[in-house]
Amino acid sequence: MMEMDHRDVQQVLSALTDGEQVDPAEEEAALAHLETCPECRAFRAGIIAISAAGSAAAPEGLAAAILDRTAKTPASGIAAMPGPVPATTAPVATRPVALPDWLSRRRLWVLTGVTASAALLIGGFVLLGTGIMGAETAAETSVDAAVRQALTRKGAPAAAPQVGATAASDAEAAAAAAAPNYVVYGADRVYVDAGSFGASDSVLATSGTVRSALGSGGMAGQVTVLALSAPASSAIVLAYPDGRRERFVPVVRVYDGRTFALVTGRAIERFGQWPTLAGRFPAPATPDGSPVFQRIGVDDRGVAVYVPPAGRASDGIAIAPGTASSDPAGGNPNWTWWIPL
Amino acid sequence: MTAPPNERDALLVAAAQTGDAGAFEELVRLHLDPVYGHALRFFGDPKTAEDAAQEVLLKVFRTLDTFDFRSSFSTWLYRVTRNVCLDLFRAGRRVPTPVDPLDLPARSAPDGAEEVVTTLALEQACRALPPEDRDAFDAVTLFGLSYAEAGEALGVPTGTVKSRVFRARRALVTTLDLDGRGGA
Numbered sequence: 001m002m003e004m005d006h007r008d009v010q011q012v013l014s015a016l017t018d019g020e021q022v023d024p025a026e027e028e029a030a031l032a033h034l035e036t037c038p039e040c041r042a043f044r045a046g047i048i049a050i051s052a053a054g055s056a057a058a059p060e061g062l063a064a065a066i067l068d069r070t071a072k073t074p075a076s077g078i079a080a081m082p083g084p085v086p087a088t089t090a091p092v093a094t095r096p097v098a099l100p101d102w103l104s105r106r107r108l109w110v111l112t113g114v115t116a117s118a119a120l121l122i123g124g125f126v127l128l129g130t131g132i133m134g135a136e137t138a139a140e141t142s143v144d145a146a147v148r149q150a151l152t153r154k155g156a157p158a159a160a161p162q163v164g165a166t167a168a169s170d171a172e173a174a175a176a177a178a179a180p181n182y183v184v185y186g187a188d189r190v191y192v193d194a195g196s197f198g199a200s201d202s203v204l205a206t207s208g209t210v211r212s213a214l215g216s217g218g219m220a221g222q223v224t225v226l227a228l229s230a231p232a233s234s235a236i237v238l239a240y241p242d243g244r245r246e247r248f249v250p251v252v253r254v255y256d257g258r259t260f261a262l263v264t265g266r267a268i269e270r271f272g273q274w275p276t277l278a279g280r281f282p283a284p285a286t287p288d289g290s291p292v293f294q295r296i297g298v299d300d301r302g303v304a305v306y307v308p309p310a311g312r313a314s315d316g317i318a319i320a321p322g323t324a325s326s327d328p329a330g331g332n333p334n335w336t337w338w339i340p341l
Numbered sequence: 342m343t344a345p346p347n348e349r350d351a352l353l354v355a356a357a358q359t360g361d362a363g364a365f366e367e368l369v370r371l372h373l374d375p376v377y378g379h380a381l382r383f384f385g386d387p388k389t390a391e392d393a394a395q396e397v398l399l400k401v402f403r404t405l406d407t408f409d410f411r412s413s414f415s416t417w418l419y420r421v422t423r424n425v426c427l428d429l430f431r432a433g434r435r436v437p438t439p440v441d442p443l444d445l446p447a448r449s450a451p452d453g454a455e456e457v458v459t460t461l462a463l464e465q466a467c468r469a470l471p472p473e474d475r476d477a478f479d480a481v482t483l484f485g486l487s488y489a490e491a492g493e494a495l496g497v498p499t500g501t502v503k504s505r506v507f508r509a510r511r512a513l514v515t516t517l518d519l520d521g522r523g524g525a
Binding site: 010011014029051055069070192194235249251253261326 | 363
């Protein structure tokens with residue numbers, strides 16, 4: 001087995017605490033060293049105590065003060081320099097010892113002193129679940145799985161015809177010109193035009209296609225989708241036939257602290273078409289959505305949120321027609337369905 | 342199902358870029374603590390840290406449309422936070438409160454029965470760290486960056502981040518007397 005000095009062992013422990021990949025031989029040697037070295041065991045106990053101490057939390061009211069100023073500040077251009085924050089200073093508040101969510105990605109065995117064999121097993125599951133596959137792949141897999149689950153639970157395909165389609169179509173036809181530029185990617189996820197993409201193509205990788213006529217009056221065709229290669233991205237870039245690169249982002253809203261993404265029951269094959277309710281739901285004929293939906297509360301914008309009877313928001317939420325044009329639903333004349341991320 | 346942090350942040354940023362105020366609010370609530378925490382360790386004064394945190398988030402708000410998803414939002418936010426603190430210091434508008442490692446409070450378990458470190462003791466010990474070590478330590482432990490992401494944000498190799506974070510931990514363990522050798 002590899003021989004390591006105290007510094008080497010402690011550096012391995014430090015890296016493992018941060019979830020960094022360590023040479024398996026070094027890890028094994030470090031664990032073996034711990035069994036016979038009180039100095040390194042004391043170091044491990046020390047970094048556990050440091051992690052458990054947490055960090056200073058922002059004072060009560062600071063977030064509200066910041067949001068108040070951003071509400072008065074233009075989103076772009078030169079804004080007035082911020083003045084002093086009203087005295088909200090309190091003694092250093094302690095964040096609860098509950099670990100921040102990034103730490104849940106770390107190899108917690110270091111912090112709990114689990115034996116080597118159990119630690120390697122746990123570490124393997126942690127790595128597989130969080131990063132070893134690549135964050136982008138893992139995230140897409142988990143989200144797509146949720147979408148497929150939602151679609152197949154009632155056995156209805158995404159393009160199923162809807163009850164009351166005629167009336168909805170008339171209203172929709174009247175409102176078609178007002179719909180933002182949407183495309184559908186990833187089975188039924190709705191993306192909205194977020195402007196031209198000005199960065200180099202070197203950060204892009206071909207990801208798939210969407211079917212859309214875009215803004216032309218012609219037939220819908222396959223448009224290449226380029227995804228940002230950075231693991232944290234969720235935006236997609238469409239390669240227009242004329243060479244332009246246009247960025248599209250998921251349409252999302254926040255309810256009860258969770259983010260929900262808009263999905264559509266019907267394909268959107270050109271700009272100007274509105275997303276529709278997921279195919280397994282008949283379009284409600286009443287303003288309050290009954291009996292198809294029941295109201296459960298309001299989202300962060302004060303917009304009413306609905307779920308099927310006995311349903312849970314964790315399975316998805318519905319939003320009624322009539323939202324403002326500034327709402328993520330964009331004033332859609334249809335009921336819409338949003339899935340949790 | 343809850344999205345992984347980077348996925349969640351990317352979606353919130355994307356929504357905020359289209360004008361969704363609720364998404365930006367969520368970003369502030371999720372990320373204000375590490376911003377404030379870094380500023381507090383930099384300046385040593387809660388009031389100054391509040392001012393700095395405010396400037397950071399306002400800058401984020403004003404420039405969010407320039408975020409191009411090439412890095413994680415946390416990486417970008419950390420870079421903005423560090424730069425704002427340095428700019429405030431260089432402009433003479435805010436000055437860090439000096440700290441003498443010898444003045445650090447003792448840890449709260451003097452009998453050694455249990456290693457307990459108060460947040461206050463840790464924050465003061467962090468302020469006594471060499472700036473480059475503290476920057477790396479904050480990037481990883483406050484903002485949750487990987488060594489590679491921290492290296493990208495700091496403009497140094499990944500191995501350098503690893504060394505600096507380790508040096509910071511060694512110094513903290515010693516300063517806080519967590520290794521039973523009598524402290525700094």
